[in-house]
Each structure stands twice: as C-alpha cells, then as structure tokens.
Amino acid sequence: MAELEVRNLTKRYGPTVAVDDLSFAVHAGRVTGFLGPNGAGKTTTMRALLGLLRPTRGEALVDGQPPVRMRDPLRTIGAALEATAFHPGRSGRAHLRVLASAARIPMSRVEEVLELVELSGAAGRRVGGYSLGMRQRLALAAALLGEPRTLILDEPANGLDPQGMRWLRDLLRSQAAEGRTVLVSSHVLSEVAQTADELILIRGGKLVSQTTLAEFTAAEASAVRVRAERLDELARGLGERKAMVSRYEDGALLVEGATAEEIGELALSLGIALHELAPRRSSLEERFLEVMGEEETGS
C-alpha cells in the first residue's frame, strides 16, 4: 500500500480546474519531489492529501484512508504548507505549544524541535519579526513535532540560504533513510535534484510524468542535435529505427533514443552529408523545462 495516494483527483474552483484527474502514489523510505511550475496544482493536491479541502472528484488517501479519518494525525503526517501561515503576534514557541497541546504532545518535544531547526534562540520572539528563512524553519519544526511517518512540505526551500538548503537536504535524506515518506514540492528542479529519489512532474493540474531521478537524468544524455543536407530523409531513416525525432525552430533535428555514433553511421549509409552532430549536454534544469514545455505545445 502506498503511504500517500491520489486517485483521479479533480479540484475545481468555479470554472477554473486546479487539479485535473491526477493519479500518483508516494512510497516510504525515499524522498519524492513534486515538481511543476507555479500554479500547476501542487499546493491544491497537498491540501487535499491533508484533508483541508474536499476533492470535486476522486480521492486523496493517507495510508489508504481519507485524511479526516486519521487516528493520530500529527504522528501520522506532518506538513509545512506556507511559511506565512502564522499569527504574527504569537511567538514561535507559543505557536508550537498550541499545536503540541492539541495533539497531546509533551512540551519538552517543542524545545526539541526548536533545537533541531536551530530556532531556540528566537523562539520567544514574535513571528512577525522573523525572516522568511526563520519562518520556513518554524514551519518545519511544526511538521516534525509529532515525529510523523509522513512529511508533506510545500516549497520548503523558499527563502533558505545555501547553508539552510544543505541542512534541509540532510534532514530530508535522514528522514527518508529512517523509513519515512517524504513528499516535497518545488517549482525549481535544482532544489530537489540532489535530494529526491523519485520525481512527480505536474503541469496544468495534470500528471506529466512520474519517474526516478536516474531515469530522468538518463533520458537527457541521449539527445543529439543534427543538421544535414537531406534532413527529411535522415529523419525518416531515424524514425524507422525507433528514434524520437523533433525539430528545432531553426530546422535542425533533435534526436532522442539514438547515439551520435548511430546517427553518423546511418547518415553515411544513406550518403547524406552531416553539417552538425552535437550530443546535447543539457542541464537537469533545461531538461525539466523541456519536459514541461513539450507538454505545453502538445496540449
């Protein structure tokens, strides 16, 4: 059973469709990156998984059950949704005490998580005076309060400095290593690239792909940019060999599923002169934008 599961989830706000027939599953013991541009429906999906909003259609399940049926919510699932969701006049410590007392968690645990997110010194100050990074830490502290089996973090890297980012990565990795489920959203791939084992990419409320980071990285290595004298003929030949061929704006071919060597040999056998044969060493980020962009032109 998947720890977190979304089945045919659809959420409409009037005429706008925020999430459109989305299905995926998230498993324990690894960090799953939930990626998509702003407005892709990440936050809506996460809120549905937390029982904060009811789906128009479909369902969001935690340990196979609707989230409102959770027995011991704070020990089952911990979430950091927005770094701004605090009463500005309440101190960080008081915010955590409010949550701890509602969940029957001892106050000593509040001090523990404050220590863990390195916020002990500022815990007595009012949240209104916190920096964005401090708010992110406080949100994380709240998520970790019940030592939950599942963590849902919405854009936790926003506002963190490089040290904070490293700290966050280590934290997520260790949580996953302990066998917990970690779902972390971002609109920037590089933020999760060094942390996530698995990627869920969504756009316009729809699933673009669910893949492992290894697969995602492997796919980019085999793309080759090609220009040649009889391009159409070459493209047909590549198509027959099951390579994926698409066109750049300047007319050049983008070939996936064939190596530069294979393309060169094919061109030779067809008697076509090559003008350009360039394996693409695109960054992960470019690959990410590419996948998101493909979807855009495709729909």
Add this chain to the structure above:
Amino acid sequence: MNLLRSEWIKLWSVRTTWAMLGIGLLAEALFAGLYVGFAPLEDIGQLEDVMTGVGLVLVLVLVLGVLVVTTEFRHGTASSTFLVTPRRWPVLMAKLAATFLVGLLAGLAFVLVNGGLALPLLSGRGGSLPSASEAASVYAGVAVSLGLVCVFGFGIGAVVRNQVGAIIAAIASLFIVSALPELLPGSIGDYFPAQAIGSMHGNEGDGSLGQVAGGFVLAAWSLGLVAIGTLLVCRRDVSE
C-alpha cells in the same frame, strides 16, 4: 480538554487579548469612577447607573469572540489547526468553551472593578447602595452575559470568516438591530439579542423578560450562530 487547552494558549499568547481586556477594564474604572464620583446623586438611582461603561466592555468582548475564529483564517493558522485535528467540529466546540470562559472571566473582572470601585465611592458620597441581593443578581447577570456575548461574536466570526465583515456584522447585530424592536408590535422585541442582554442586566428600560429568561434567549442566539458557523466551517475548504 486538550483542544480547550490549545485554544486557551492561543488566546493568551497574543497581545490582542491582554490589550482588549486591559483597555476595557481601565476604561470601565475611569467611566464608573468619574460618573459615580461626580454625577448628581439623584441621577444614580440604581445599579444600572453605577455600571456605566459596561457597553464598552461588551463591545470589546464581542470583538474578542469574533477574532477567535477570524484570525485563524486571516493568518492561515486554520491549516495547522485542522491538520492537528482533521475532524473540525471538536475544534469549534473547544473554541465555544474558550470564548465562554474568557467572556465570563472578563465579566468577573468587570464585577470586581465595578463593585470594588464604584460602590465604595457611592457609599462614601452618602448615596443609597443597592441591596446585597440585588447587586449579586445584577452582577451575576453581567458576568454571564459577557460570556454569552463572547460566544455570540465567535458564532458570527465562524459564519462570516472575513475579519472586518464579521466585526461589523457583530456590532451591527447587537447595536443597530436593537433599534428595530421599537417598531415591532407586542413583546417580540424582547427576544432580540440586545434586549436579552438588557434583561440579563436587570435594566428596566429595555427588555422585560427577567434575568434568567434573558439569559436563555441570548444563549439561544449565540448557540444558534455557533451551530451554523460550525456547519459552514466543517464544509468549506481551508485554502488560506
């Protein structure tokens, strides 16, 4: 109980609560002290006159009740609240208890300030003091009415959710709508919230229900609003 405790910490961990109650009691001490200390003695006929300033405390306690729920949506803390307790109605019941308690507490503090300041002043000037039983029943009515008014505000906050809108609605429903009964025939007007409060305070002018009946009427209004508000909060999405 753990939810009530959580709500209690919420209330007292922001300065708003302290400030509003502090201002209310200070103003009350000032009003009552000045009036009872300097008004012509023949104008101070009954306890109602001694309690000058109760109106302001009433408004502050009402707004405090509204804030108990609207701040959660305004600042987005509703998300973490309902994350800890996904089944939402127990949270609202805890808020109901907390608002009644904090209103009652404000009421008791009011009684202490008023009884401890205005009555000795009056007796010092040689004015006629109310009988002990009269004072006790009026003060009890005031304390309980403040508890219920806080719940009333909470109910409106839960229905309206928008902070400014809810505060306006709450004040309007107590102080503007209260003019309406004069236009109505018979004793229908006695059942309006403001008139019920008047009855609870033993005012002869407005409301002739008697203290206990007035209390039941105000409780019915307050709990009715809380019931509607709870239903709405349980049904609506929390997307702030």
